Amino acid sequence: MNKKQKVMLIRILISAFFMIVLSFSSVSGLPRFILYMAVYLVIGYDILLKAIRGIINGQVFDECFLMAVATVGAIVLAIYSKSGDYTEAIAVMLFYQIGELFQSYAVGKSRKNITQLMDIRPDYANIEKNGKLEKVAPDDVEIGSVIIIQPGEKVPIDSVVVEGSSSLDTSALTGESLPREVHQGDEIVSGSVNMTGVLKARTEKEFGESTVSKILDMVENASSRKSRSEDFISKFARIYTPAVCIAALALATIPAILNLLLGQDPMWGTWMYRALTFLVISCPCALVISIPLSFFAGIGGASNAGVLVKGSNYLETLSKTKTVVFDKTGTLTQGVFEVVAIHHKAIDEEKIIEYAAYAESASSHPIAKSIERYYGKELDRSRVSDIEEKSGNGVVAKVDGHFVAVGNDKLMNTLGIEYIPCRSVGTIIHVAVDGAYVGHIVISDVLKADSKDAVRRLKEIGVKKVVMLTGDSKKVANDVAATLKMDEVFSELLPGDKVERVEKLLLMEGKNDKLAFVGDGINDAPVLSRADIGIAMGAMGSDAAIEAADIVLMDDDPMKIAKAIRISKKCLSIVYQNIVFAIGVKLICLILGALGMASMWLAIFADVGVMVIAVLNAIRALFVKNL
Amino acid sequence: MKKSYRIEVDCANCANKMEAAARHTSGVKDASVNFMMQKMTVEFDEGVDRNHVMEEVRANCKKVESDAEVFI
Numbered sequence: 001m002n003k004k005q006k007v008m009l010i011r012i013l014i015s016a017f018f019m020i021v022l023s024f025s026s027v028s029g030l031p032r033f034i035l036y037m038a039v040y041l042v043i044g045y046d047i048l049l050k051a052i053r054g055i056i057n058g059q060v061f062d063e064c065f066l067m068a069v070a071t072v073g074a075i076v077l078a079i080y081s082k083s084g085d086y087t088e089a090i091a092v093m094l095f096y097q098i099g100e101l102f103q104s105y106a107v108g109k110s111r112k113n114i115t116q117l118m119d120i121r122p123d124y125a126n127i128e129k130n131g132k133l134e135k136v137a138p139d140d141v142e143i144g145s146v147i148i149i150q151p152g153e154k155v156p157i158d159s160v161v162v163e164g165s166s167s168l169d170t171s172a173l174t175g176e177s178l179p180r181e182v183h184q185g186d187e188i189v190s191g192s193v194n195m196t197g198v199l200k201a202r203t204e205k206e207f208g209e210s211t212v213s214k215i216l217d218m219v220e221n222a223s224s225r226k227s228r229s230e231d232f233i234s235k236f237a238r239i240y241t242p243a244v245c246i247a248a249l250a251l252a253t254i255p256a257i258l259n260l261l262l263g264q265d266p267m268w269g270t271w272m273y274r275a276l277t278f279l280v281i282s283c284p285c286a287l288v289i290s291i292p293l294s295f296f297a298g299i300g301g302a303s304n305a306g307v308l309v310k311g312s313n314y315l316e317t318l319s320k321t322k323t324v325v326f327d328k329t330g331t332l333t334q335g336v337f338e339v340v341a342i343h344h345k346a347i348d349e350e351k352i353i354e355y356a357a358y359a360e361s362a363s364s365h366p367i368a369k370s371i372e373r374y375y376g377k378e379l380d381r382s383r384v385s386d387i388e389e390k391s392g393n394g395v396v397a398k399v400d401g402h403f404v405a406v407g408n409d410k411l412m413n414t415l416g417i418e419y420i421p422c423r424s425v426g427t428i429i430h431v432a433v434d435g436a437y438v439g440h441i442v443i444s445d446v447l448k449a450d451s452k453d454a455v456r457r458l459k460e461i462g463v464k465k466v467v468m469l470t471g472d473s474k475k476v477a478n479d480v481a482a483t484l485k486m487d488e489v490f491s492e493l494l495p496g497d498k499v500e501r502v503e504k505l506l507l508m509e510g511k512n513d514k515l516a517f518v519g520d521g522i523n524d525a526p527v528l529s530r531a532d533i534g535i536a537m538g539a540m541g542s543d544a545a546i547e548a549a550d551i552v553l554m555d556d557d558p559m560k561i562a563k564a565i566r567i568s569k570k571c572l573s574i575v576y577q578n579i580v581f582a583i584g585v586k587l588i589c590l591i592l593g594a595l596g597m598a599s600m601w602l603a604i605f606a607d608v609g610v611m612v613i614a615v616l617n618a619i620r621a622l623f624v625k626n627l
Numbered sequence: 628m629k630k631s632y633r634i635e636v637d638c639a640n641c642a643n644k645m646e647a648a649a650r651h652t653s654g655v656k657d658a659s660v661n662f663m664m665q666k667m668t669v670e671f672d673e674g675v676d677r678n679h680v681m682e683e684v685r686a687n688c689k690k691v692e693s694d695a696e697v698f699i
Contacts, residue, residue, distance in 0.1 A: 063640065100638065107662075226659070285638060285640055288640040289639040292662055
């Protein structure tokens, strides 16, 4: 509790104590009035002052003003009816203040909890100077400096290990509890915690550009992008208070005047009292506080699970997702190609791989890399010359004086070399030496272990259609789609086709259904932004993905997509519960108040009670571990 | 030009009111108050004196919620 809250608590305790004491005393007349007023002022002086200031500034429907009118009105009624029952006014003020105190305490507490959950900000970096370690602010470390990370410390800046090995705890970033082993030459991501050994590392980025800064920036700005529910509530709050006030005014005057016209007792006191009860319920606080708090807690809980959500609006959209479109490579598959077979060998298998590896030696394509890995020996670049890339089809080059062609069916066709088509599923790389066909290499991307479960899980939680897009051949695509039980698959797509495909799928959606696109953030930025919601996977360290996506999964586990949707659904159901509950209770109180069945006591109890329950409910959104 | 400022406000509805007040300040293109993070993000019109505009924003916020504070 901060100082302000402590002062408030003391005021509440003092006034509650004296209110009870006074109710047992038998003082009457003016002394009674003075004693009660003293207690009233102890609990409510600041509200009265704020109300006056509000009037000066033209803020008539300020809740302090309304509280002031309701309580002062109750006192006036007590004097007018000579009942001397001032307890009600004090009680209303007392409960209102208790509610406010609870609200500010609960919000402060949950803000602290959630930011602590996200406490990945490194405070310092160690730099070695003249053989001594010196702590400096991460902001002051230049690119290329060598920093030292001791066990138990956070990696302050994205860097590469130059000395030492250790295991890193990345759970604060990814939600993944298994530590990651790092050795010399490995990249280490800022925000992870060094667990076992001392690491010397060279920084690759400035602190401001490092992963940890980007994530913090994203999370801190997340709740600034407001959801439709939040907009609805702030609009509702804007009309609710004035509407209730006007209703109160009408309730105070119209029935009494009607009675007067009908020649009956106008019952001014009764109607006035009912109108004042209205004013007590006029504060929209329970709603206005619980909705952003729910989203904040939801986003906080999600980031703790390694799912970064850029705004409440995205959480809202995600909960309505009915179609999930996957880009195959890197999301469902590991994006790592492996040589799985070599067929129709006319010469030695090793020789085929050697020729292919040399011919592809200048290419950085994943397929070329996989052949090089399979070859496994150091490449002597002087053995290869005249490399010519045939875009999208393959490579021709001179290796050891032989003319080598490495590529797909189309390349063989253009070169007029007869080839043997392959029945295996995968990418087929034909190899020809001096115009003679020597065989083909089968390369295939490996499915992630969890992909199948991930698709099944999506279906379980209410996603209607799971679609796969890929640039791969039809055969590979259909095979993968069948294994994973995809609903639809579109293959042999160029990056531009993917946008078009997603647009078509968007047209087919129901009115309130949303489409999510899942990519690995590498060259699918246009699709990520075109879909209702773009989800980038395995984005740790990839700036482009963090920029383009609405939701970022820190690791590349496809199960997290279903989890993210579950988190969003839980959060949104809490939001709706709170909206219905808070508005519902207020409406009931208004009706009961108008009929004279609710006293001011009940009104304030309902008001504060609803707020407390709604806030506690909102905090539930934080707990997402078991979803 | 966008800039974030730390704010202090106790109730969520007051935060909404501050947002509206900031938006209606001249020189402010758009404003958004993040109650949970206690932060106000202000987008300024081209070529205005930011500090001057923020003084106005603070004054307007104080009008709607006297307890609130904007740290410029």
